[in-house]
Amino acid sequence: MINLQTGLDYLKYRLKAKTRHGVHSPFAYRLVDKVIYDFHAKKVYSDIEKLRSELLLDPRRINITDLGAGSLVNNNKQKKVSTLARNALKPARLAQLIHRLAADVKPKNIIELGTCLGITTAYLAKAAPNARVISIEGCPETAAIALENLKKLHITNTELLVGNFDEILPKVIRDIPVLDLVFIDGNHRKEATLDYFKWCLPKLGENSLMIFDDIYWSEGMKEAWTQIKEHPEVSVTIDLFHIGLVFVKKGQAKEDFIIRF
Numbered sequence: 217m218i219n220l221q222t223g224l225d226y227l228k229y230r231l232k233a234k235t236r237h238g239v240h241s242p243f244a245y246r247l248v249d250k251v252i253y254d255f256h257a258k259k260v261y262s263d264i265e266k267l268r269s270e271l272l273l274d275p276r277r278i279n280i281t282d283l284g285a286g287s288l289v290n291n292n293k294q295k296k297v298s299t300l301a302r303n304a305l306k307p308a309r310l311a312q313l314i315h316r317l318a319a320d321v322k323p324k325n326i327i328e329l330g331t332c333l334g335i336t337t338a339y340l341a342k343a344a345p346n347a348r349v350i351s352i353e354g355c356p357e358t359a360a361i362a363l364e365n366l367k368k369l370h371i372t373n374t375e376l377l378v379g380n381f382d383e384i385l386p387k388v389i390r391d392i393p394v395l396d397l398v399f400i401d402g403n404h405r406k407e408a409t410l411d412y413f414k415w416c417l418p419k420l421g422e423n424s425l426m427i428f429d430d431i432y433w434s435e436g437m438k439e440a441w442t443q444i445k446e447h448p449e450v451s452v453t454i455d456l457f458h459i460g461l462v463f464v465k466k467g468q469a470k471e472d473f474i475i476r477f
Contacts, residue, residue, distance in 0.1 A: 233474045268308070323347045327416075350377065352378075394419055427459055
C-alpha cells in the first residue's frame with residue numbers, strides 16, 4: 217500500500233519528470249530512448265516471469281532472518297514464500313528495466329545487494345551471461361530459495377553470498393579492480409546507503425553504473441539520494457522514482473535528470 221508521503225513524492229516526481237524529448241544530453245537521450253523506453257517483449261523475460269508466477273503460489277514457509285538491514289539486530293519470523301514473492305520482488309516492468317540497463321553496460325562483473333528470491337538476480341545474470349554476478353543476501357533460507365530458482369533457470373554465472381552486507385561488501389569490492397555494475401537493493405537506511413556508495417565510488421570506471429533502489433523510501437533515503445547526486449565525482453544521475461542511476465563519467469557535464477517511467 218502506498219502511504220500518503222510516497223503518494224505526494226510520486227506526484228511531485230510526475231510533475232517534474234521529462235520524457236526523452238525533454239533531454240538534450242546525447243548520452244542521456246540515447247539511454248532513455250534505446251534502453252529505458254525499450255518496452256518490446258524479449259524471449260528472456262518469459263522463463264523468469266513463469267518462475268515468478270510459481271513463486272506467487274508457493275505455500276512453503278521459511279524463516280526470515282532480518283539483520284536489521286545491515287544492523288546487529290537479528291529477528292526471525294516465518295513467512296510464506298508466496299507472501300514474500302508478492303511483497304518483496306521487483307515488479308516485472310522494473311526488473312526488466314534493470315535487465316536492459318545491465319545489458320547496455322556490458323559488464324564483466326555485477327554486484328547485487330539483496331538477492332531476495334533471485335528474480336532480479338536472474339534478470340541481471342541473463343543480461344550479461346559472461347559476467348561474474350555476485351549477489352549478497354542476509355537471510356539464509358531466502359538465499360536457499362533463490363539458489364533453487366537460479367538452478368531452475370540454468371544460471372551458472374552467479375555467486376550467492378549470505379551474511380551481513382557491511383561485512384561482506386568491502387571484501388568483495390577489495391578483490392575487483394573496476395566495479396562495472398552495482399545494484400543496491402537492501403538496507404534502506406541513509407547511513408548504510410551512503411556507506412555503500414562511498415565504498416564503491418573509488419572503483420567505479422568510465423562505463424560503470426550504480427543503481428539505487430527505493431530512493432523515495434523514506435526521508436533518510438531521499439537525503440541519501442540528494443547527497444549522492446551532489447557528490448563532486450558524480451557526473452550524471454537519472455531519477456526514475458523507483459530507482460536512481462548514477463554515473464561518474466569524466467568530462468561529462470554534471471546533470472541530474474528526472475525521467476518519466
